[in-house]
Amino acid sequence: MGVKSIYILNKAGGLIFQRDFGDSLSKLDSNDYLVIAGTLHSVHAITTRISPVAGSSGLTVMETPSFSLHIFQSQTGIKFMILTDRQQYGIDSIASRIHHLYSDYVMKNPFYTLEMPIRCEKFDRYLGAYISTVA
Structure with missing residues (x-):
């Protein structure tokens, strides 16, 4: 499967959504996910400020021998962090579609409070269906 995990962080860097796809990832506990999200938010903020390019958006891609972030x-x-296989292509369109699903099923939900954890069954269901088609 191409997409391994998706993290959504609010403006302050708080983890508001996390979902793993497939069996390739070992399951972490909720504290580990919070630490990962906070670390990635911090690294993104730091790279935005130290970039030699004026107006840089900071860290956008990080590649390792086994995965890409x-x-x-x-x-x-709102930050959408997508963990994929190295061979996954079309990440910009995947991120755009995830943002579209977020806008349609989370932001238009009258019971959702901004900046709070996402507990929206429709978003979760449609996200899972979309990611299964990307693989």
Whole structure:
């Protein structure tokens, strides 16, 4: 499977959504996910400030021998972090579609409070269905 995990962070760097896909990842506990999200948020903020390019958006891709991490930040400051196989292509369109699903099923949900953890069954279901088609 191409997409291994998705993290969504609020403007302050708090983890508001996390989901693993497939069996390739070992399951972590909730504290580990919070530490990962906080670390990635910090690294992204630091790279935005130390970049030699004026107006840089900071860290957008990090590649290792076994996976790639892609970071997409929306206009509102929400960060979508997508962990994929190295061979996965079309990450920009995947991130755009995930943002679209977030906008449709989370932001339009009258019971959702901004900056709080996402507990939206429709978003989770449609996200899972979409990621299964990307693989």
